[in-house]
Amino acid sequence: MSNRASGNLMLLATVLLVSANLRPAITVVGPLIERIGSDTGLSPLALGALGSVPIVAFGIISPFVHVLGRRFGLERTIFVSLLLLAAGTLLRSVPGSDLVPQALTLYAGTSILSAAIGVGNVLVPAVVKRDFPDRVPFMTGVYTAALVGAAAIFSGGAVPLADALGWELAFAVPAIFALLAAVGWALRKKPAPDQRDTSSTRLVGAGLPTTLWRQPLAWQVTLYFGLQSTLFYTLLTWFPAIQTSHGINEASAGLWLGLFQAVGVVASLIVGQIMQRTRDQRGISAVVVAFMLVALLGIIVAPGLMPLWALCAGTSTGCSLLLALTFISLRAGSPRQVGKLSGMAQGVGYLLAAAGPVLAGALYQVVDSWTPVLWCAFALALAQGVFGHFAGRNVHVE
Template identity: 80%
Template structure:
C-alpha cells in the first residue's frame, strides 16, 4: 500500500508540474509589453498580434495532438512538447540575427513555445481522465490551480527581473522551469491500463457514431472554451496597459496582473472540490460570470479600486478555465473521447480567442480609449454565460 500511495503521489506531482509550465512563458510578456514595444518599435496593433500568436498556435496544434498522442503515447508526446517549449522560450529571447530585426526571433520563438504548450493543453486532460478517473473535477481543479498559480508568479516577477537583467533575459527564465519539468516527466512511470482504450466504440443498432462536429453539445463546450480564452488572453495582454492609462505605475500594474492570475488559484481549488460533489455545473457557471461582469463594470466606472477588480476578474478567468477543462473531461466518456473533444474544443476555442488581443489593440489604437474594449469584453462575458448554462448540463457527447 505505501508504494502504491507514493506512486499515486508521483503521478499527481508530474501532472501538476507539467500543468505549471502551460502559461508562464506567455504570462511573463504582459507586464513587459510596453517596454518591448518601446525597444522594438512595435505598434499597439503589432503587440496585439504578438499576444495572439500563442492563441493561434494553440488552435492550429490542437486538432492533430490527439493523433500524435495515440501514435507515440501520451508520455513521449508530452515530453517532446516540453523540450519544444524550452527551445522556443530561448529563441524568443535571442537578439536579431544577421541584420534581421529582433521582432523575428521574438515572434518565431513565441510561435514555437506556444506549439509546445498547445500539446500539453490537449493531452493533460486525457492523462487526468486515464490516471484519475474517479477524481476528474478535483484533479482538474488542482492542475488548473498549478497552471494559474505559476502564471501569476511569473507575471508578478517579470518587471523586477527585467529591471535586474533586461526584458530579453526575463522572457528566457521560464525555460529553466520547463527544463525541470521535462526532466521529471522523463522519469515518470505511467500506469498500465487494464483494457485497451475504446478506439472504435460499438453503436447500438449498427448505426454509425455521430461525429463531434455534428453535436451541439461539443460546439457548446468548444465555444465556451473559446470565449473564456478570449477574455483571459485579452486581459493578460492588455490589463497592465489599461491600468497604466489610469495612472498606475508599471510595477504596480504587474503586481495587479499577478493578483489577477493568483486569484484563480484559490478559486480553482475551492470550486474543484465543489464540482466534485455537484450534479452539474450550471449554477457554478452563473456565479463565475457574475464575477467577470462585476470586474469589467468596476474597471469602467471605478478604476480607483483596481486591485478589487483584478481579484474579481482573476477569480472568474481561473474558474472559467477550470469549468472549460472540466466540461471537456465530463462531457466525454473515455480518455480517447476526451482527447478528441479536447482537440476540437481547443482547436476551435483558441482560434476564436486569437482575435481578442489583436482586436483590443486595434480598437484602442483607433479610439485611444480602453472603455470600448471593456464594453466589448462585457458582451463576450454575457455570451459565455449563456454557453456555460448549456455546456454545464449533466449529459455526454454521443
C-alpha cells in the first residue's frame, strides 16, 4: 500500500472514529427514560426537557463553531471537543447526594457533552469537504453510517447494560469510546497542503455571514435540517414510551429503538452511493419522507407491526440526516463555506428541533395518548418533504 493510500485510510478511519461518538452518549437515554423518571422523580415534561438539552446545546454552539475551527484549527478543536465529551459523559453518570441532587449532575453533564458533540457536528462536514473534495456524498454516507450505527448499538444495549451495571454506569460507558477517539485523532497526520482548502479566501468574503442569512436556499437547507432533527429527536426520546404504551416490554422497546437506528446504517451507505452519481436530490428526498409518513401512519393504525414501522422510520431518519449533511456540503462551495452554512443550518435547525421532545411530552401529559403526538409528527414530515424538494435542487449559495 502506498504512503498516500495509507494516509487516506488513516484520514478515513479517524473521521469514522469521531463520527461514531456523535450520538451514543445521547441515544443511550431513550430506552432508559422511564427508569430515570422512576428513580429521580422527574415528570414526563422534565424528561422531555432532558431529551431537548442536547438539541438546545447544538443550536446555541453551532453558529460559533466555525470561528473556533478557524482560530485553533480543525484538528485541535475536534480533539478538545472529544475530551469534553468524555468529561461531560462521566459527570452525567455521577449519582446524586445530599449536597448535589442527581438532577443537577444529569442536566449539567448532558449540557457539557452535548456542546462537545455540537462541535463535531459542524466540523466533521468541513473535514470531509477538505480531505475528500471529490467524494463528498459517498463519504457523507459512510460517516453518517458510522454515526447511526454506533447510536444503534448503544440504544439496543442500553437496557441490558443498565440491568447489569445500573443506569448511571450505563450512561458512563460512552466516555470510554470518546477517549479512544481522542487518542486516534491525536495520532492523525494533517492532510497534505494540496488537500487543504485554498479557495476559501477567494470564495468567501467578509459579507458572507450576512448574505447567507438572506438567501432562500440557505434557509431551505436550514429548515430541512431542523425538521428532520425534530422528528429524529422526538422519536429518539419517546419511541420506547410509545411502544410500552402498546404493551411492549422495556427491553423489546429498546431493541426496536436500536433497530430504528441500525437500519439507517445500511440505508445511508446505499443512498450515499446513489447520491454520488446524481446532482439533484429531490427524488431521493421524496422517497425518504414517504418512508416516515408510512411509519407514522403504521404506528397509529397497526401498532402490532412495530418492528416494521421501526424499520421504515429508521430508514427515513438515517437517510434524512445523510441528506441534510450532504445538502450543507453540496450547496456550499468550499470547506470554509461549509463551516458557515453548517453553523447556520445546525444552529437554527437544532433550536427548532429542541421543542420537539418537550412539546411531545407536554402534549402526552395533557391528553394521555400518543396518537395526537404522532399526527403532529406526520405534519412535520410533510413539511420536511416540501423543504427537501427545494434544498435538493442542483444550485449553490452565492
